[in-house]
Amino acid sequence: MASEQAAGTSGRRGYHHGDLRNALTEAAVERARAGGPQAIVLRETARASGVSSTAAYRHFANHHELVVAVKDRGLAMLAATMRAELAAGEPCPDPGDEALRRLRAAGLGYVRFAFAEPGLFRTIFHGVTEGDPMIGRRQAAAAAGDGEGHLPGTPDESEESYTLMSQALDELVVLGRLPAERRKYSDVVMWSAVHGLSVLLLDTELAHLPDEIKADIVRRGIDVALNGL
Amino acid sequence: MASEQAAGTSGRRGYHHGDLRNALTEAAVERARAGGPQAIVLRETARASGVSSTAAYRHFANHHELVVAVKDRGLAMLAATMRAELAAGEPCPDPGDEALRRLRAAGLGYVRFAFAEPGLFRTIFHGVTEGDPMIGRRQAAAAAGDGEGHLPGTPDESEESYTLMSQALDELVVLGRLPAERRKYSDVVMWSAVHGLSVLLLDTELAHLPDEIKADIVRRGIDVALNGL
DNA sequence: ATCGAATGTGCGCAGTGTCAACATGGGGTT
């Protein structure tokens, strides 16, 4: 049969695609962006890549792994958005102010991403019920308190979005803007604050509020968290 | 045919069930408790109620409405848990302290419910993409600022869990423990704080942390929010 | 007693995730 498939992103020259795993992931990401995690359907993703449904099983053990691949991309984009937000504002002269600015910017970037890519954001935090979103790599060898700031069982490496906020907090401690005793769970609390804001303003009655008000709420929420710390 | 179905919860005497809507909802709630929103599958729910799949469509327009019914039950249970938490601690003599205690208890109850019923909690906040969790009743007739505390587009009536926190905040203002200017988005911020904590400690690497540490984090998170307000 | 509206049943359709058996051809070995 000579049916040249309309090769979407990366062409397929012959029987073998050459880069199917990527093509599938990208197609899945596109679906997730448009319709959230539920929109990631393996068969259609394969179809969109001009390939048979079962071909996907050569690159993903099952549907869930496809979703995980999308999550990873989403996480990367989240981190990118946060980094962009960091780079956007101009640095403050005082190192303490600068660290605080970075922390605030990181949080703002987090929420901004959620608003800009709700489908991906929802996909990142979805379908747990047995180990998922940032869960997975490395068992929680959790024996409490390693004395330092980081608590065990935390998504350190490989979770840039988390790291960005955590580092800013470390700086604040070094610069004396945050008492060391209060450092302990600050990263999680900060993360939880911006995450809560994102989810509520996205998946709740509050989603109907006009954008300006949402922005006010986000500002207020972040300020409250920073003050409280 | 004389096949007496093993009528699960509420018996079915004959051809007509008598209370199918409730039976279906309860069965669905049970599935959701065990497996989250994804576990709510219409056909099986009908099967569990000893009834044909399509019978469900006499009581729910579609699968989504079944899920909504479960959400409503979940919301009610959430409120109940929060109320229980309020009643648990003994009231403080000073009215200001008491209001603060209530606010903290409400937040704690929220998180406690999330931990106690993760399946229901996840179901409550799930599958949006077009109007859902507390969204739905009444369009956001949102014209900003009615001057008073409540902002338009907020789940006031019918959302007891929200009301509990909101009322405590109102009391704090009346008792002079919270400046009126800062009242404005405090309810949303408080809600978002406890929601963020719940989600992260439930659906994230952090879920692997030992319970005591989670409890510490929750305490810290709530304290930060209260301080920040 | 009768008849219409609720309510429940069976069957079928489209679509999904997944498996097993088979086809293809690119790359390393000779």
Add this chain to the structure above:
DNA sequence: AACCCCATGTTGACACTGCGCACATTCGAT
């Protein structure tokens, strides 16, 4: 350069889902 292996794709099928349609049963007003 010829050869064969095995990673990669393909077809077909199974079990399951949500949902619509036509039909059966029964409850409650008349």
